[in-house]
Amino acid sequence: MEKFMHYEEEIICQCTDSHTFEKTLKEKGVKYHYLPLEKEKVIKYWEDEKRHFAYFHNETYVFITDSIPDDMNWENIYYDYKGQAHNEEPMKLPTRAKVLCQKAEERLNENKEFTFENFYKDTSESELNMSLIHLGSSLEEIREMDHHDVDFSFLK
Structure with a gap:
């Protein structure tokens, strides 16, 4: 599990697939639902009375955040993560x-x-x-x- 910043929000990255993540939520009795998105696979769930979102990228990564990205572009979370892994600065939110x-x-x-x-x-x-x-x-x-x-x- 790694933490990084995306548009000044802390994001947690885990290397797992959606099936494993979903199974863990079920085992913990956590209620969740998939957001009605066509291209991205995102789960909204509540744990410890706090709302979270889990964005799945290519069934390899799950990115956990407490908010929807300000630009509403989930894929930019992945690009920001990869950039920071190569010592780039975190993305800046465009105007x-x-x-x-x-x-x-x-x-x-x-x-x-x-x-x-x-x-x-x-x-x-x-x-x-x-x-x-x-x-x-x-x-x-x-x-x-x-x-x-x-x-x-x-x-x-």
Whole structure:
């Protein structure tokens, strides 16, 4: 069992599969249920009057936490664990501005002949703004919110 930090929350990692973990919960008389998620396998359970979540990654690891990840991305727990195992710093939670800008850029890329080399020199402020508007935001709104992790220097 190992402990590490993910978005300032302590996570416990165990090398076991969901069947073994579930069997242990049953043997202890712990009530649990699977969250209704399509891709991730997550159990919510109560032990010692405290709520916990167990996220299973590839039937190899179980990650135990007391809260749902702030970005609601369970898989990032695994990536953060592996990164820290290779002496990387814990992941930092991206801002909403960063997530919206990345999605806007993806949308723009779908409509262009895209190469990584020319994206940043070929994207205009109005193109990015229109893409953000389609996501229910705007460049003005992004600039007003915390956007410390967004680089706008590429806009022409």
